[in-house]
Amino acid sequence: MHLSQFRRWLLQSPPVEWAILQLRELLIGALRQGPVPQHIAFVMDGNRRFARQHGIEIVEGHNQGFEALAKILEVCYKSGVKVVTIYAFSIENFKRSKYEVDALMDMAKVKLAQLVQHGDLLEQYGARIQILGQRELIKPDVLEAMDRAVELTKGNGDAILNICCPYTSHAEMTSAIRDTVVEWSQPMEAGPQKEERHFSERHIVHNIRARRLSSNNSNTNHDRLSPNNEALALRSHSPSSGTASDTEESSSDPLTNSSSSTTLNPSTTRSSPPLSSPTSSDNLKSDNNITYPDPELITPATLTNHMYTSSLPPLDLMIRTSGVERLSDFMLWQCHEETEIVFLKVLWPEFDLWGFLPVLVEWQWKQQQRRKGGDVDGQGRGVGKAKTR
Amino acid sequence: MAKSKETDVYRKDASTKHNLLTLKQREDLIKPYLPKAPKSSPTSKRSRPIREFLRNQFHLFVFIIIHLLFSIYIRIRQTYHILFDRALAVLYYHHRAPELIKQDVKGLTRFPEHLSVILELRGDERDQAGLEGLMDELAEIAAWCTCVGIPMLSVYERTGILKHYIPNTHRAVSSKMHSYFGGDVPSLQVGAPNISSYLNGNAAPRTGDASSRHLSILLLSAEDGRSTLVDLTKTLTEMSQRKKLAPSDVSQDLVDAEITESVMGEPDLLILFGQDVKLQGYPPWQIRLTEIYHVQDSNGVGYQVFLRALHNYSKAQMKFGR
Numbered sequence: 001m002h003l004s005q006f007r008r009w010l011l012q013s014p015p016v017e018w019a020i021l022q023l024r025e026l027l028i029g030a031l032r033q034g035p036v037p038q039h040i041a042f043v044m045d046g047n048r049r050f051a052r053q054h055g056i057e058i059v060e061g062h063n064q065g066f067e068a069l070a071k072i073l074e075v076c077y078k079s080g081v082k083v084v085t086i087y088a089f090s091i092e093n094f095k096r097s098k099y100e101v102d103a104l105m106d107m108a109k110v111k112l113a114q115l116v117q118h119g120d121l122l123e124q125y126g127a128r129i130q131i132l133g134q135r136e137l138i139k140p141d142v143l144e145a146m147d148r149a150v151e152l153t154k155g156n157g158d159a160i161l162n163i164c165c166p167y168t169s170h171a172e173m174t175s176a177i178r179d180t181v182v183e184w185s186q187p188m189e190a191g192p193q194k195e196e197r198h199f200s201e202r203h204i205v206h207n208i209r210a211r212r213l214s215s216n217n218s219n220t221n222h223d224r225l226s227p228n229n230e231a232l233a234l235r236s237h238s239p240s241s242g243t244a245s246d247t248e249e250s251s252s253d254p255l256t257n258s259s260s261s262t263t264l265n266p267s268t269t270r271s272s273p274p275l276s277s278p279t280s281s282d283n284l285k286s287d288n289n290i291t292y293p294d295p296e297l298i299t300p301a302t303l304t305n306h307m308y309t310s311s312l313p314p315l316d317l318m319i320r321t322s323g324v325e326r327l328s329d330f331m332l333w334q335c336h337e338e339t340e341i342v343f344l345k346v347l348w349p350e351f352d353l354w355g356f357l358p359v360l361v362e363w364q365w366k367q368q369q370r371r372k373g374g375d376v377d378g379q380g381r382g383v384g385k386a387k388t389r
Numbered sequence: 390m391a392k393s394k395e396t397d398v399y400r401k402d403a404s405t406k407h408n409l410l411t412l413k414q415r416e417d418l419i420k421p422y423l424p425k426a427p428k429s430s431p432t433s434k435r436s437r438p439i440r441e442f443l444r445n446q447f448h449l450f451v452f453i454i455i456h457l458l459f460s461i462y463i464r465i466r467q468t469y470h471i472l473f474d475r476a477l478a479v480l481y482y483h484h485r486a487p488e489l490i491k492q493d494v495k496g497l498t499r500f501p502e503h504l505s506v507i508l509e510l511r512g513d514e515r516d517q518a519g520l521e522g523l524m525d526e527l528a529e530i531a532a533w534c535t536c537v538g539i540p541m542l543s544v545y546e547r548t549g550i551l552k553h554y555i556p557n558t559h560r561a562v563s564s565k566m567h568s569y570f571g572g573d574v575p576s577l578q579v580g581a582p583n584i585s586s587y588l589n590g591n592a593a594p595r596t597g598d599a600s601s602r603h604l605s606i607l608l609l610s611a612e613d614g615r616s617t618l619v620d621l622t623k624t625l626t627e628m629s630q631r632k633k634l635a636p637s638d639v640s641q642d643l644v645d646a647e648i649t650e651s652v653m654g655e656p657d658l659l660i661l662f663g664q665d666v667k668l669q670g671y672p673p674w675q676i677r678l679t680e681i682y683h684v685q686d687s688n689g690v691g692y693q694v695f696l697r698a699l700h701n702y703s704k705a706q707m708k709f710g711r
Contacts, residue, residue, distance in 0.1 A: 026451060029444070033452035067396075170641050170677060177622045178639040184626040185636065295626040300615040303622065329677045336614065336673040341666040341681070361459050366665065368456075 031079045034364040037316035039083040046322030046347030059103040064349040085162040112149040127159035132308040133167035169332035176306035187290040470686040477693035490536035497703040501657035503541040526690040528565035549610025575602035611670040
């Protein structure tokens with residue numbers, strides 16, 4: 001008891017405190033010399049267990065977790081991390097007791113409101129705050145505080161703090177898929193493209209018909225082949241509009257009404273004879289005048305662009321505290337490829353620089369090993385930057 | 390890190406919902422910890438380039454020292470883990486005896502219904518030795534699963550080379566099973582998403598014991614991850630374009646049902662045998678609540694890793710966000 005009191009007194013004495021502060025600054029400055037992860041995600045797990053272990057209220061545990069977060073954010077941004085994403089509240093968390101949910105929401109509201117008061121300070125140092133998640137599940141008063149914080153920090157460019165609240169990765173992926181479907185279901189404007197073309201399809205069809213007729217009349221083997229060649233040449237030189245509809249056009253016959261040939265009626269366009277009568281193709285045109293983008297153009301990158309994290313650098317490091325080795329529906333799309341995942345035994349409120357430092361150093365060490373190993377294809381992103389500082 | 394005196398003040402303020410201190414007081418509280426204002430830094434930099442340079446050099450020096458110490462530490466740690474691993478491997482060797490394996494997992498209360506592993510192909514894709522090594526590892530794991538009584542095993546390997554050799558894989562696993570169980574080989578099914586699976590001929594139940602033992606092996610590759618979700622999006626888009634589906638119909642349940650049907654459900658336990666905790670493109674939809682087990686500084690597939698994973702799994706409790 002005496003010893004612990006003495007230790008506290010010692011740690012609180014001004015020279016020691018000053019020395020610790022200097023040491024921290026030194027370590028953070030040293031970290032900046034190596035590669036630094038550009039995007040870190042935290043699952044802040046263990047607030048409740050911490051509260052239970054220390055015999056304090058659960059809400060107080062969350063409060064201490066918030067303080068730990070502030071410290072970690074300081075370390076992150078000082079050492080050059082661009083984006084920090086935190087898992088503040090899962091959609092599943094709504095299952096918890098109403099008292100706790102309300103307290104958490106209240107805390108978010110108070111802290112954000114307090115943050116907003118320091119507008120000028122935020123402008124100088126602060127990160128841009130973004131809220132990722134299902135906004136419609138948040139209570140209006142909390143939402144208002146969030147929106148104000150987002151609005152106020154919009155101009156801060158350097159660093160970004162993503163608060164995932166209320167978030168699950170399944171919901172994110174589903175909404176990305178839905179948004180893609182919606183985007184691809186917007187009809188493309190085919191009108192202006194048609195006017196740019198200088199050739200009338202009907203005229204070409206007439207032309208070919210006239211040639212075929214004349215070659216049929218001449219009745220020699222050599223001449224009978226030539227219209228086919230002509231048609232082939234036409235096929236390859238068919239005017240393309242230079243947009244997404246290209247691929248569709250090339251698959252269907254260019255002599256029928258190409259601008260109306262969509263996936264809507266592939267069978268009718270393809271089965272129709274190459275030289276269908278102009279009247280029938282006109283009918284087709286009036287029936288489905290809508291052209292959609294080709295679904296085959298959807299790639300993983302398309303979905304990535306529809307995720308909440310679309311404009312951010314890829315996730316380099318994911319840290320989960322409290323020894324639970326699960327992702328719990330967090331950033332699944334973002335972290336399942338090259339992200340380094342770290343599971344720590346420490347509870348979140350106890351997590352500080354001294355717990356964070358070994359993780360960062362090990363990450364740097366692995367990056368360097370990888371660079372020595374020779375494969376730096378996109379993984380050593382932060383590496384080049386370090387030397388220029 | 391704020392001084393503790395100031396932390397106390399802050400907490401007192403926080404407990405009254407930040408009504409105690411005025412705005413100004415609060416700003417003064419944190420001011421000492423803020424870095425120098427970025428706007429004034431260019432001028433100071435210009436005036437003291439030498440100081441800045443020296444500071445940088447000093448930081449670089451500390452950085453090198455830290456990494457020197459760390460690389461010593463990590464070598465020691467790796468050596469320790471390798472020795473520990475070897476010791477466990479000697480202590481818990483299975484001797485290809487199902488009885489011994491059953492003995493090892495006797496005290497466990499809970500087993501995964503669906504186990505998933507990530508294997509790595511060593512060497513070149515065309516390298517025959519790499520492929521054979523992969524099949525052998527897969528066969529060993531399959532045999533352990535059967536002994537423990539896990540009915541479903543999914544094997545992720547990034548390149549998906551095993552998918553081209555499903556009959557060979559089946560044969561390799563079968564012969565491994567023979568060496569474990571003798572004549573009484575359990576029924577075995579090897580398949581991959583969207584590829585017809587390969588069931589062994591003697592699947593007909595002979596005795597009560599043998600019929601209860603069945604193992605399905607699912608081979609996964611990077612294609613079953615993002616590409617599957619993209620394919621689903623394409624199909625949904627086409628349907629939406631043909632007005633067969635409204636975008637609002639795209640729900641989490643629908644995606645979940647489709648993905649589960651076309652690839653697999655969520656595994657209960659995922660074992661990583663590699664060095665780093667990286668998912669290498671493992672299907673993202675399915676790892677939502679999967680327990681991820683890895684051994685620090687692990688070096689390859691080993692029975693002791695498998696055993697430790699099961700022990701760890703049995704102790705863990707599921708919380709489902711509560």
